[in-house]
Amino acid sequence: MGTASKALSLLNYFTRSTPKIGLSDLARHSGYNKATVHRLLSELARHGFVEQIGSGREYRLGPAFLRLAALRENAVPMRELATQTLTELSTATGETAHMSLLNGDVLSSFSYTYSTAHGTMVMMEDAEVLDLHATSSGLAVLAHSSSQYVDDILSAPLIKRTPETETDPDVIRAMLPGIRATGVAISIGGYEQDVHSYAVPVFDANSACIGAVAVATPVARMTDILGEQIISELTTRTATLTRLLGGFPPDTFPTFLQANPPQIGG
Amino acid sequence: MGTASKALSLLNYFTRSTPKIGLSDLARHSGYNKATVHRLLSELARHGFVEQIGSGREYRLGPAFLRLAALRENAVPMRELATQTLTELSTATGETAHMSLLNGDVLSSFSYTYSTAHGTMVMMEDAEVLDLHATSSGLAVLAHSSSQYVDDILSAPLIKRTPETETDPDVIRAMLPGIRATGVAISIGGYEQDVHSYAVPVFDANSACIGAVAVATPVARMTDILGEQIISELTTRTATLTRLLGGFPPDTFPTFLQANPPQIGG
DNA sequence: TTGTAGCGGTTCATTATTTGAACCATTGGT
DNA sequence: ACCAATGGTTCAAATAATGAACCGCTACAA
Numbered sequence A, B: 001m002g003t004a005s006k007a008l009s010l011l012n013y014f015t016r017s018t019p020k021i022g023l024s025d026l027a028r029h030s031g032y033n034k035a036t037v038h039r040l041l042s043e044l045a046r047h048g049f050v051e052q053i054g055s056g057r058e059y060r061l062g063p064a065f066l067r068l069a070a071l072r073e074n075a076v077p078m079r080e081l082a083t084q085t086l087t088e089l090s091t092a093t094g095e096t097a098h099m100s101l102l103n104g105d106v107l108s109s110f111s112y113t114y115s116t117a118h119g120t121m122v123m124m125e126d127a128e129v130l131d132l133h134a135t136s137s138g139l140a141v142l143a144h145s146s147s148q149y150v151d152d153i154l155s156a157p158l159i160k161r162t163p164e165t166e167t168d169p170d171v172i173r174a175m176l177p178g179i180r181a182t183g184v185a186i187s188i189g190g191y192e193q194d195v196h197s198y199a200v201p202v203f204d205a206n207s208a209c210i211g212a213v214a215v216a217t218p219v220a221r222m223t224d225i226l227g228e229q230i231i232s233e234l235t236t237r238t239a240t241l242t243r244l245l246g247g248f249p250p251d252t253f254p255t256f257l258q259a260n261p262p263q264i265g266g
Numbered sequence C: 001t002t003g004t005a006g007c008g009g010t011t012c013a014t015t016a017t018t019t020g021a022a023c024c025a026t027t028g029g030t
Numbered sequence D: 001a002c003c004a005a006t007g008g009t010t011c012a013a014a015t016a017a018t019g020a021a022c023c024g025c026t027a028c029a030a
Helices: A003-013 A023-030 A034-046 A064-075 A078-093 A136-143 A147-155 A169-182 A224-244 B003-013 B023-030 B034-046 B064-075 B078-093 B136-143 B147-155 B169-182 B224-244
Strands: A050-052 A059-061 A096-103 A106-113 A185-188 A195-203 A209-218 B050-052 B059-061 B096-103 B106-113 B185-188 B195-203 B209-218
Touching: A003 A023, A003 A034, A003 B003, A003 B034, A023 A034, A034 A050, A034 B003, A059 B064, A064 B059, A064 B064, A064 B096, A064 B106, A078 A096, A078 A106, A078 A209, A078 A224, A096 A136, A096 B064, A106 A136, A106 A209, A106 B064, A136 A147, A136 A169, A136 A185, A136 A195, A136 A209, A147 A169, A195 A224, A209 A224, B003 B023, B003 B034, B023 B034, B034 B050, B078 B096, B078 B106, B078 B209, B078 B224, B096 B136, B106 B136, B106 B209, B136 B147, B136 B169, B136 B185, B136 B195, B136 B209, B147 B169, B195 B224, B209 B224
Parallel strands: none
Antiparallel strands: A050 A059, A096 A106, A096 A209, A185 A195, A195 A209, B050 B059, B096 B106, B096 B209, B185 B195, B195 B209
């Protein structure tokens, strides 16, 4: 692994629940030498990617991300388009809709919308990291990724989030062709108990899978009829979103789920 | 310079006006070998910090920044506090207020608010990079930075933005003690013609200067009375903002401009 | 008070990675 | 058909990263 990758991978240890990390802690978790981590953190700090809190205390993410996120959003106004689609989706289904994006090996929550139709609702967290093996979004992504990538992910230890979480790599691998064929991934209580969710993939201009859109409901509310309605709304609206983002489904993606292409000629 | 720093410095070439850059272009601008740039970009891409547009085409900033910016804002809700102060400031002065933050060597626009008091107004751009030598904010930051840092900045070529831009390092260096003494930096048409601005520094918990708050007016509207009013509002409100952000002015900062400390004891 | 275990940070000989000139294969313009 | 770009690759030589052991410091406990 290159040195730059090591530095960047340190950033993955900062999460919503662990916003501040000490040098020794980070060395322990990452497995790198303390001196190495210190040097990498110093370089990250020089560019504003991390900053130290007191004098000689813990580190946290720096202000540079605000600047670069603004530039990214200026170049690719994804959030705007995504949120619009999600709003329609949660309104139409009466349930929570969310979109996740793949950042390297990490799938994270990007945007979500709630419906006011019911008293109970599946709640989401901003920038939350979603397990690829334990969420419907993760499975949708895996089903449309290279077998090389799938191997990488499934060869790492798979966390058992709930008693229902499937952690056997072979069982998960066996699920993927079915997901590819139907275009829809399902997870029932695999990530959080009592949460049922359907997810479909989103593709970029190279037909690479860049994330997923999902609708999540409390398991108690799920019925065959609701499920069919959700799948219908989810597949058509997400196909449109993919096109709005400038993406194209790959040839392997079920054609009956693709958005109508603009008529050329005619 | 470390390898990680080289990778991170590549990100600085992506701007609002140059959101997409090719491999050779980036190699030329950065001065690194094309093979080096290619390897660094590949590592950045692996983590979602950049992405390629077509197949074998230009690069742009990746989606990872959206995730990390959300985590940063969650850990340090700066934007919220800053925008509140800026709103008060532009309301009180009837002019444009803005805050900039230092990301390594780069000072960039972070947040800004307009007033509706006049028909003409100084406009700002999100995430715009501000020259340290040619803006009031930049001078305020330089005046409260280490002489080592000032030397680094002033030894690089200084761009002449307007006929009024001062580009002589010695002249700029000579301005800094005065800015330190008064606590306020001024720029008249040095960055954009017909723009007059006052700026004061913002400090972090280590009393390091992390950016500046400024009020910008069309030169035609500036008077002694307006100037005094702006300086008064700017200094008191920014001192309060520094404290809200958990920062402290250094001992060298004029005490008459500091926010009242909370009374300890009795 | 003293002892100890942790912290962030530093050193420097050893080691592994980065580097870059020259090289492809493609693309776009003349 | 040509030329001059482009993005991408190779491999010996040069350089930077590494990590065990070491500081000085703080916090807590005996």
